[in-house]
Amino acid sequence: MNQTEPLTQHPETIEQPLEERVNNRSHRPDSDAFRAFMAGNWAPSSTELPARAAVADHAARRRRAISEQFKGERLVIPAGPLKVRSNDCDYRFRPHSAFAHLTGLGVDHEPDAVLVLEPTDEGRGDDGGHHHATLYFRPLAGRDTKQFYADSRSGEFWIGARPTLAEFKALLGLACVDIAELEVAVTKNVGDPAIGGVSIRLVRKVDENIDALVDTARYNTAQDPENVDLSALDALDEKLAEALSELRLLKDAWEVEQMREAIAATVAGFEEIVKSLPRAVGHRRGERVVEGAFFARAREEGNELGYDTIAAGGNNATILHWTRNDGTVDEGELLLVDAGVEADSLYTADVTRTIPVNGTYSDIQRKIYQAVLDAADAAFAAAVPGAKFRDVHNAAMAVLAARLEEWGLLPVAAEVSLSPEGQQHRRWMPHGTSHHLGLDVHDCAQARAELYLDGTITAGMIFTIEPGLYFKAEDLAIPAEYRGNGVRIEDDVLITADGPVNLSAALPRTPEDVEAWMARLSG
Template sequence: MNDAENTPTVPSTASQPLEDRVNNRSQRPSSAAFKAFMASNWAPSAQELPARDAVAEHAATRRRVMSDQFKGERLVVPAGPLKVRSNDSDYRFRPHSGFAHLTGLGLDHEPDAVLVFEPVEEGKGDDGGSHHATLFFRPLAGRDTEQFYADSRSGEFWIGARPTLVEFKARLGLATAHFDELEMAITKNVGAPEIGGISIRLVRKVDENIDALVDTARYNTAKDPENLDMGVLDALDEKLSEALSELRLLKDAWEIEQMKIAVAATVEGFTEVVKSLPRALTHQRGERVVEGAFFARAREEGNELGYDTIAAAGNNATVLHWNRNTGKINAGELLLLDAGVEADSLYTADVTRTLPANGTFTEIQRKVYDAVLDAADAGFAAARPGVKFREIHTAATTVLAERLAEWGLLPVSVEEAISPEGQQHRRWMPHGTSHHLGLDVHDCAQAKRELYLDGVLADGMVFTIEPGLYFKKEDLGIPQEYRGIGIRIEDDILMTADGPVNLSAALPRKADDVESWMAGIYQEADGHIS
């Protein structure tokens, strides 16, 4: 008998599209009987509509501001697509911050969604504005469809339920439409305003497919496509991104509450880190132990980390963006922990504390620590309504320059160092002292200089104050006793009409208080550091 004649035939993949082969691992049946069985006997979806989200009214106000600024123009704000991490595994989805701000949506509900502002007669739009805004996205297919069980990226069987068009409309007070209608919504009547067309502004580099769709529409409707000046169109788009960034400079009441939630969870994360230090000191990659302790709290209390945690011990603390976190933590060293929890709303904290790994500062560590604390306090004292944002940095770095001069480290006078022509003190404090904070850890980054660095502090701004000193082991310009010490103290500040409020004040800042706080955690946990 010929065994080959009795061997089941395996379908060839020679004609199977490459993009489809990723699903081969699922060994999904394709018989009509299976499809019919999968479509039957499912409980109906919930019929009761959800209540209006607390953020909905605030998001509507933000959209009205944008409508007033871009009358007569179509605005396109994508959420962005899923991003592949490895083969058929995606990163957790996070929408573009401008999209999240204008819709109020966080978490991972709406990959590929797009918010479109359609211009209408002035005063006839949403809330008396000049646009009707519509959220376009792909609602979950019904359970009687093949996508339900066959699509591992969007099928409910694989990823769970997603809100429907009517549910999002109820939650957000925002018109919704199926993604299939998006292309027409973006491209219809595009053209130069002088010939009756509608000009588009797009938040670019968020979704390549939307970029291509808008560019094609502009090209196809141009009077002289071959000489179309893309630089002019890019400038239109950049103005929209700039406006979205500047819109976030002042936080509303809902945003401020979200910032407080993120900071509170971050404080809990720092406590968990201190609890983990006894084990971290015995581990070859103690920094990873610390990183993991904070990450666990971030996932328990919020959505995610606001940014990659910096858990830097010893000389690693002098590397400003050290987030490899592969180092050992030795007793007697300092641990610089820069970490923030991102709340479910996507607002993030950004806090840094520098902790003695064994619970006690050495004399030289304390001296440097106190200098950084004095600089932070000077920045806080300078932060008042009506003061320019840049003055925080000036106040903090002046204190640092004075201390460096006292210690004999500055090669010139304090006056020369802090002058624009000098800046020698910046060898040990190379970064800025403050940045805005919110949906992005470095929020409002596309705002104009005159509204950011040269802007005036105002009620509703949230920003950091974070001076530091970083003395690298390799720095032969300083005495040996300073080398390998990196210290940063960072707090999240809310500006009010009455002055600044330290949102992260629950974490101790003074050296004595840090030591007492750490000792209390160990005593409560019946632990110890050696």
């Protein structure tokens, strides 16, 4: 073809549908002979059903608890769809946390699935509740179908086998139905309960298609569609999201075990970080070496990272959410690493340690580190059943403000700084000391303030304790010796009837123990 020849002379290129062009990279066979040949001579799939999962009974109790709060209403909890990373490549799938919590499903085999809790007569539902739960998902296509070899998102030839309806039912103790029946299940008899309809609540902004399905059903059945009270509908859905978030404030025994597994893998990941330091110090992107060492362990022992790793050397440690991780790791500086492994169950750890790159804290580094450690210990002492969640933060702040005053850094007395009208100490510690932890690294985030920030510490809670001090290199309010040092110590804490248990205690915390730990791993 002449380079100046008009492209319009090749209509087959111009007329190709846009949705087909994303697959221009591959030529897939589609002849009748190929399809016939592909459909036969496959070994039969196993018909043996899996044993009931240990999580099944726990998930059933969670559904029962939600059923109590929404009698007579249909509840729709989507897992969410696959998300495109680039062109025709998707991110690894992770279901919405509310879906995972109520089904017990983790890992990556249920994109587009939806859990529906259908209202029944009171007391006639699952486990004596008021709803019957059904999981709708796309079952594995047969090997005699085109989907088997042609669908790169769900075909077995591309992504491997997925559970059948019968397998999921046996595993989860849940009724399982083909997703083709979802639309009817969600939209049937939706309407005003006062005239015999069923009210519906949805976990929104998880799956746009399900949002649209529910919205259409609500409008189509409204008595006055032109004047639908959107704020009232939003309130219905927000209340469900709130309840599902609050349900996770207390962890059951199975969840605690998942957290222990995630934290154990995280401890192993931190050991890999120390072993990687000699290579990190000599690399132009030493922080990436550290990040990669931890990520390898996360993928070996868990599902993924629970969140993007913060691997911050030197002054980068003063940037609270430093995830670019493209800096150097230099002798004589501190390295702050905030990282957590997400277990296959999707429960995640969240741990931070600040270590000396050369294995020994300098005098000023040790001074700052000890202040943060003392603040953390004070927070632990305050984290007892019956205390307020805010008490944990306040205890840490009292220690840090006193040290900052002692060092001559505060422009006012510590007592004045700690008052609501002061807060000058927060220049160097601007974040909260604790957050709930579980399926999300910042778990239970939609819970009401009176149950979270103003809530009472109760046995079964798991949250972080993570005070810090961050002295930026460009901070002219402090002497030069402090600048460029950021320290955070973060542990994951289980509240029991006897008090707090540090689930991440296997990682050294005191400066002496950190130095000895690093020497042992480097030897």
